[in-house]
Amino acid sequence: MTNLKNQKLMLGLTTALALVAPAAFADEMPPETSLSGLDVELIGREDIYSYGSLDSYSEAPMLTALVDAGTLPPVGERLPAEPIVFASGAMVDGVGEYGGVFRHVIGGRPEGWNWMAGQHQGWGGINMAMQECLVRQGPRWQVRAEEQSGPLPNLARSWSFNDDNTELTINLMEGVRWSDGDPFDVEDVRFWYEDNVQDESVASRMPAGSFGDNATLEVIDDYTFKFVFTSPQSETIVENLAYIQGCPGPSHVLKDQHPTYNGDATYDSYTQSLPNDVTPPVVLGAWVPVVHRPDEIVIMRRNPYYFKVDESGQQLPYYNEMHFRLSTWGDRTAQAVAGSGDFSNMEDPGNYVEALRQSQSDDSPVAANFGPRVLAWRMVLNMDAAGAEGEDEAAMRTLFRETDFRLALSHALDRDAIGQALARGPFAYPYISGFATGSPYYDAASSDYQPFDQAGAMALLDGLDVIDTDGNGLRNMPGGGADLIIPVTVDNGANASTKQLEAMASQLEEIGVRLQMRGVDQTTADTVFTGGQFTAFFSRDNIILPTRESCRSWPSGPSCPHFNAGGERLDFEVEVADMLTAFQSTGDAAEQAKLARDMQRLVTENAYTIGTVQIPAALLVNKRIKNAHPGVPVFMYEWAEDSVIRERLWTAAEDQIDEVLPGQIAEY
Numbered sequence: 206m207t208n209l210k211n212q213k214l215m216l217g218l219t220t221a222l223a224l225v226a227p228a229a230f231a232d233e234m235p236p237e238t239s240l241s242g243l244d245v246e247l248i249g250r251e252d253i254y255s256y257g258s259l260d261s262y263s264e265a266p267m268l269t270a271l272v273d274a275g276t277l278p279p280v281g282e283r284l285p286a287e288p289i290v291f292a293s294g295a296m297v298d299g300v301g302e303y304g305g306v307f308r309h310v311i312g313g314r315p316e317g318w319n320w321m322a323g324q325h326q327g328w329g330g331i332n333m334a335m336q337e338c339l340v341r342q343g344p345r346w347q348v349r350a351e352e353q354s355g356p357l358p359n360l361a362r363s364w365s366f367n368d369d370n371t372e373l374t375i376n377l378m379e380g381v382r383w384s385d386g387d388p389f390d391v392e393d394v395r396f397w398y399e400d401n402v403q404d405e406s407v408a409s410r411m412p413a414g415s416f417g418d419n420a421t422l423e424v425i426d427d428y429t430f431k432f433v434f435t436s437p438q439s440e441t442i443v444e445n446l447a448y449i450q451g452c453p454g455p456s457h458v459l460k461d462q463h464p465t466y467n468g469d470a471t472y473d474s475y476t477q478s479l480p481n482d483v484t485p486p487v488v489l490g491a492w493v494p495v496v497h498r499p500d501e502i503v504i505m506r507r508n509p510y511y512f513k514v515d516e517s518g519q520q521l522p523y524y525n526e527m528h529f530r531l532s533t534w535g536d537r538t539a540q541a542v543a544g545s546g547d548f549s550n551m552e553d554p555g556n557y558v559e560a561l562r563q564s565q566s567d568d569s570p571v572a573a574n575f576g577p578r579v580l581a582w583r584m585v586l587n588m589d590a591a592g593a594e595g596e597d598e599a600a601m602r603t604l605f606r607e608t609d610f611r612l613a614l615s616h617a618l619d620r621d622a623i624g625q626a627l628a629r630g631p632f633a634y635p636y637i638s639g640f641a642t643g644s645p646y647y648d649a650a651s652s653d654y655q656p657f658d659q660a661g662a663m664a665l666l667d668g669l670d671v672i673d674t675d676g677n678g679l680r681n682m683p684g685g686g687a688d689l690i691i692p693v694t695v696d697n698g699a700n701a702s703t704k705q706l707e708a709m710a711s712q713l714e715e716i717g718v719r720l721q722m723r724g725v726d727q728t729t730a731d732t733v734f735t736g737g738q739f740t741a742f743f744s745r746d747n748i749i750l751p752t753r754e755s756c757r758s759w760p761s762g763p764s765c766p767h768f769n770a771g772g773e774r775l776d777f778e779v780e781v782a783d784m785l786t787a788f789q790s791t792g793d794a795a796e797q798a799k800l801a802r803d804m805q806r807l808v809t810e811n812a813y814t815i816g817t818v819q820i821p822a823a824l825l826v827n828k829r830i831k832n833a834h835p836g837v838p839v840f841m842y843e844w845a846e847d848s849v850i851r852e853r854l855w856t857a858a859e860d861q862i863d864e865v866l867p868g869q870i871a872e873y
């Protein structure tokens with residue numbers, strides 16, 4: 206996989222491709238202006254962290270007091286024999302000082318702490334602060350191209366395939382403990398996979414049967430297991446074991462709540478068994494939620510059993526406390542620019558110009574660096590006609606299965622106008638479907654562009670007998686049916702989404718198609734989308750890798766994508782599904798790039814989703830935060846909250862923010 210950050214290489218590749226590859230489509234993508242700036246020194250995988258034992262370990266002074274009081278075992282007994290050791294060479298400000306608070310502001314709200322059952326904790330980095338996953342993707346942004354051999358290890362320390370790549374043996378770290386001191390071991394992984402992922406009644410982030418074409422798990426010993434596949438796989442499949450899919454939960458807490466082990470439990474009671482108003486949950490992450498004041502704040506305290514250290518033997522993280530102020534996504538950027546928050550992914554172009562203006566001043570608490578375009582917006586049409594409730598919905602979904610219908614909607618869009626409605630300036634670029642241009646798999650020459658063409662759009666609808674038979678200005682369903690009014694669900698807290706949907710609606714109205722916006726809160730939007738409970742759905746998605754939250758955009762499993770969950774696959778979808786399987790089963794980067802180009806061609810020429818625009822994003826981190834490496838992308842292999850490696854961040858004593866709960870740890 207070419208390295209994401211090496212824009213010069215990418216630019217060279219793209220130029221080379223443009224010179225060599227013939228124009229594949231009548232309408233090629235327009236030229237793109239990149240806003241990404243920084244050149245960053247790329248390093249090796251082992252230059253970030255490795256596993257090993259050190260001569261001695263130390264801990265945050267507040268923990269020593271608890272050890273002296275007999276509340277905690279000594280740090281050497283709380284750490285694994287060979288913890289993860291972060292290399293100082295990759296820490297721009299070196300090993301850190303303990304203490305203080307890292308201040309997040311987020312727009313989401315904790316749904317509950319049972320992440321294995323699909324509950325989120327409010328997004329914006331809170332999920333990743335609590336969860337640790339088998340492998341890790343975020344820090345890969347800084348790994349040089351020739352070492353991009355797959356995900357980084359984490360709880361899974363190493364893995365290997367058998368001769369014909371049909372078995373993947375995984376070796377777990379030994380001696381890791383949950384935040385309540387309970388040992389992490391293979392039973393946690395088995396419970397995650399067999400009783401959450403593979404149990405169709407659990408809404409896990411990895412749908413049943415979607416991993417390795419329904420792989421089975423075999424336990425070998427307390428720290429070793431293997432997946433057995435029905436067909437050969439490759440390193441790529443291991444990417445699925447990263448956040449958000451591959452993060453085991455505490456089996457010693459949850460098994461008793463699961464219907465398979467408790468006859469009085471239901472799947473609903475299981476999902477709700479770790480309610481957001483009961484703290485602290487048991488976690489593996491660097492910080493533990495100890496206070497949740499609804500709509501106000503989640504306060505997290507360091508996890509005394511966290512299994513990572515710096516090269517001097519200091520147990521991580523450095524911050525004793527992490528805050529998640531429960532506000533809005535726009536306020537996250539406003540507070541970062543004002544200096545009252547420490548972090549923001551700038552992703553609402555509506556506030557880009559003002560945020561950039563303020564961040565340019567010398568005394569600004571933050572600096573803004575743009576990356577490539579990784580945030581893309583699209584409307585998906587539910588094509589699962591068989592799963593529709595009622596004749597009208599079934600008829601609408603049947604119409605959505607017509608490629609000419611989707612192409613008509615795509616051609617009806619003036620994407621330049623939508624981009625400018627979002628934010629004046631050079632930010633927006635057309636998005637059709639498939640990979641965003643910031644993906645290493647994006648290829649402009651393989652992208653069929655649907656330019657603004659109202660006449661062409663109307664001709665396509667006429668050809669489908671979708672015409673205005675009653676003269677009221679709205680086209681009717683084929684055969685003189687009902688007016689064509691498409692309900693579209695959208696997160697009403699996502700300004701950039703609602704703005705674009707309004708622009709899209711007014712443009713489609715011009716060709717006689719009405720969108721009926723259904724605004725819901727973020728948690729409902731997430732549930733509606735992943736449950737396929739919508740006619741149409743508008744959202745922002747960052748389609749960079751076909752192995753991350755793949756069910757949101759690709760036919761990557763029996764009930765994927767969410768917008769054709771149970772439906773019969775369209776012909777091109779069958780081809781894309783086969784390409785995805787081939788993509789996961791080859792370790793050959795050139796073969797993967799070709800498969801990705803073919804997937805991009807199919808999903809764009811068939812308007813699999815109805816894209817609007819894509820934008821670059823900029824990461825804002827307060828200047829008092831040390832080790833926030835310059836150039837961390839908002840999203841590449843994962844969101845910046847993972848890529849910036851928060852367990853390595855620290856603030857000098859004189860700049861630390863006072864803790865709200867000094868000296869405290871989670872009490873179970």
Ligand code: BQZ
Pocket residue numbers: 328329330332534550552696727731844846
């Ligand atoms: C980043 C991210 C970290 C989810 C969420 C949110 C959910 C989606 C998506 C983003 C938020 C922030 O994105 O917008 O900048 O901090 O959390 O997880 O959009 O509604 O379901 O996929 O990641």
